[in-house]
Amino acid sequence: MRVILVLAMNTYREVIRDRILYGLILFAFLLIGISLLMGQLSFAEQARISANFGLSAIHLVAVALAIFVGSNLVYKEIDKKTILTILVRPISRFQFILGKALGLTLLILTMIVGLALVLTAVFAFLKMPLDGRLIWVLTGLLCESLVLLGVTLLFSMITRPILVVCFSFGVFLIGHWQDSLEFFAKKSGGGIAIVHFLASNFLPNLERVNWKDLVLYDQPVDTLANLNSVAYAICWFGLCIGLATLIFRKKDVG
Amino acid sequence: MNVLSVKDLKKSYKQGFIPKSTSVLKGLNFSVGGGTVTGFLGANGAGKTTTMRCILGLDHLDSGEVLFFGQPLDVKARKRIGFLPERPYFYEHLTGREFLEFYAKLTSSWNRGVLRDRIDELLRRVDLTFAKDRALRNYSKGMLQKVGLAQALIHDPEFVILDEPMSGLDPDGRLALAELITETAKRGPAVFFSSHLLHDMERLCQHLVVIKDGVGIYEGTTDALLDRSGVEYEISYLNGGQKAARKVPTQDQVQPALKELINNGAAIVEVRRLRASLEEIFVAMALKGRRS
Numbered sequence: 452m453r454v455i456l457v458l459a460m461n462t463y464r465e466v467i468r469d470r471i472l473y474g475l476i477l478f479a480f481l482l483i484g485i486s487l488l489m490g491q492l493s494f495a496e497q498a499r500i501s502a503n504f505g506l507s508a509i510h511l512v513a514v515a516l517a518i519f520v521g522s523n524l525v526y527k528e529i530d531k532k533t534i535l536t537i538l539v540r541p542i543s544r545f546q547f548i549l550g551k552a553l554g555l556t557l558l559i560l561t562m563i564v565g566l567a568l569v570l571t572a573v574f575a576f577l578k579m580p581l582d583g584r585l586i587w588v589l590t591g592l593l594c595e596s597l598v599l600l601g602v603t604l605l606f607s608m609i610t611r612p613i614l615v616v617c618f619s620f621g622v623f624l625i626g627h628w629q630d631s632l633e634f635f636a637k638k639s640g641g642g643i644a645i646v647h648f649l650a651s652n653f654l655p656n657l658e659r660v661n662w663k664d665l666v667l668y669d670q671p672v673d674t675l676a677n678l679n680s681v682a683y684a685i686c687w688f689g690l691c692i693g694l695a696t697l698i699f700r701k702k703d704v705g
Numbered sequence: 706m707n708v709l710s711v712k713d714l715k716k717s718y719k720q721g722f723i724p725k726s727t728s729v730l731k732g733l734n735f736s737v738g739g740g741t742v743t744g745f746l747g748a749n750g751a752g753k754t755t756t757m758r759c760i761l762g763l764d765h766l767d768s769g770e771v772l773f774f775g776q777p778l779d780v781k782a783r784k785r786i787g788f789l790p791e792r793p794y795f796y797e798h799l800t801g802r803e804f805l806e807f808y809a810k811l812t813s814s815w816n817r818g819v820l821r822d823r824i825d826e827l828l829r830r831v832d833l834t835f836a837k838d839r840a841l842r843n844y845s846k847g848m849l850q851k852v853g854l855a856q857a858l859i860h861d862p863e864f865v866i867l868d869e870p871m872s873g874l875d876p877d878g879r880l881a882l883a884e885l886i887t888e889t890a891k892r893g894p895a896v897f898f899s900s901h902l903l904h905d906m907e908r909l910c911q912h913l914v915v916i917k918d919g920v921g922i923y924e925g926t927t928d929a930l931l932d933r934s935g936v937e938y939e940i941s942y943l944n945g946g947q948k949a950a951r952k953v954p955t956q957d958q959v960q961p962a963l964k965e966l967i968n969n970g971a972a973i974v975e976v977r978r979l980r981a982s983l984e985e986i987f988v989a990m991a992l993k994g995r996r997s
Contacts, residue, residue, distance in 0.1 A: 453810075453814065454811060457807065457810045457811055458811075461796065461799075461807050464798065464799075464803075465796060465798050468798040469798070531794040532790060532792075532793070532794050533794055533795060533796060535758075535763055535788070535790040535793075536788060536789075536790060536793065536795075536808070536853075536856060536857075537811070538762070538763055539761045539762070539763065539783065539786065539788040540783060540808070540811045540812050541780040541781075541783040541784050541811075541812065542811060701765070703718075703758075703763070703764035703765060704763050704764070705754070705755070705758030705759075705763040705764040
């Protein structure tokens with residue numbers, strides 16, 4: 452466990468010192484700023500529109516970190532050969548992948564918490580009531596990032612970063628459109644029904660951890676269902692990391 | 706006791722859109738003894754780097770057996786090995802101190818005080834104390850090579866493997882690194898390093914393993930290899946103010962020749978043992994294979 456933490460902290464430090472992170476932070480602040488302006492355009496729904504924009508900003512940053520940084524997480528180590536001096540140490544390839552993933556997850560958590568604090572200030576400015584449901588929304592965002600990070604790491608074992616980003620973005624889109632796919636599959640059948648069958652059975656349903664409506668539409672929390680969805684996300688992450696490790700163990704890294 | 710035994714190592718890679726297998730190692734055998742500096746010699750493409758990566762488990766073997774300290778490469782063995790890869794790229798975002806701390810924590814569970822002392826000691830040894838708080842992206846090539854050697858030694862290994870440690874360094878850098886390798890070996894660990902810089906090999910290594918096209922063609926002491934092409938002795942002397950030299954074919958003939966020269970009134974200046982350089986022998990070995 453100690454080794455995994457050491458690798459995680461190094462990954463965390465590496466991304467923190469990377470310029471891409473500051474670009475994303477700037478982007479998030481910009482979106483949150485725009486959310487205030489957009490809110491003012493609306494007469495009745497100012498707070499809701501601002502909240503929606505703000506939460507979407509956090510969502511996008513978390514997903515972008517998982518996919519864009521995740522796609523390079525192991526590839527860069529192999530490409531730059533930094534992995535050579537790591538894997539000769541008493542470290543298994545599973546520990547290596549898990550350490551890298553944990554480091555990026557910690558960073559995504561830090562980003563979510565940091566941006567949520569900014570959003571809380573915006574909520575306070577708009578005199579929008581806040582309660583524990585925001586925590587559930589943020590937990591959902593973290594779970595989604597975790598699933599996408601796992602999927603991204605799995606893809607990164609078999610192809611190059613640019614394709615990994617494309618595939619992971621595809622999983623992100625399908626993961627949020629499964630309900631729509633089901634609707635169209637029922638209506639038209641045929642090819643869409645097959646796509647829906649494959650997507651619902653072999654890809655994660657990210658809507659299960661999308662809890663923004665709790666805050667935006669003042670909906671009640673179903674704690675048991677939410678905990679079930681958290682477990683669902685963790686299982687997907689575990690499955691992807693497990694498969695990624697199996698592939699990675701067969702790989703020549705030299 | 707051997708720190709490393711390699712038996713019948715075979716490795717091939719598949720390359721191309723329609724995968725075609727290329728055999729790199731074709732049944733390599735050698736061993737490295739404890740407490741020695743062993744050079745791993747071969748031309749570019751002979752399979753030196755592939756061998757190192759295979760024995761360290763970075764690339765998978767097709768077949769063969771690799772034993773470290775008499776055991777297969779497991780967690781215990783890994784703790785006793787240090788490795789510096791060829792043209793190393795390190796985490797540029799780390800400072801020299803953070804870099805060594807990271808590698809130390811991966812291998813050992815020293816407390817903070819011991820860790821700090823160990824890092825300070827190694828930075829002193831590789832003469833990088835002045836740059837300890839500088840990011841690695843601002844290090845020169847020679848400095849990177851030195852800090853790379855320090856990471857290989859940070860956990861006090863019993864066996865150090867260095868892949869082309871002097872490649873790309875200027876003469877000053879090579880000299881500094883050669884001194885570090887000598888000093889490391891004096892402290893106890895066996896050193897196994899690859900290079901195609903033959904002068905450095907000749908100077909630093911007591912043992913040599915020479916490979917060609919993925920097969921071992923020599924394993925033994927450096928002296929035995931150098932003596933292979935024959936030895937002769939050259940006596941330089943002054944005779945009537947004129948510098949002159951006389952060669953004798955065996956060591957037994959040196960004393961009689963010296964006596965004779967002295968009796969004839971010559972002033973002896975120097976007696977030198979002459980033999981072919983490692984470079985000459987290596988080129989001859991390479992040509993021999995090519996011709997056959």
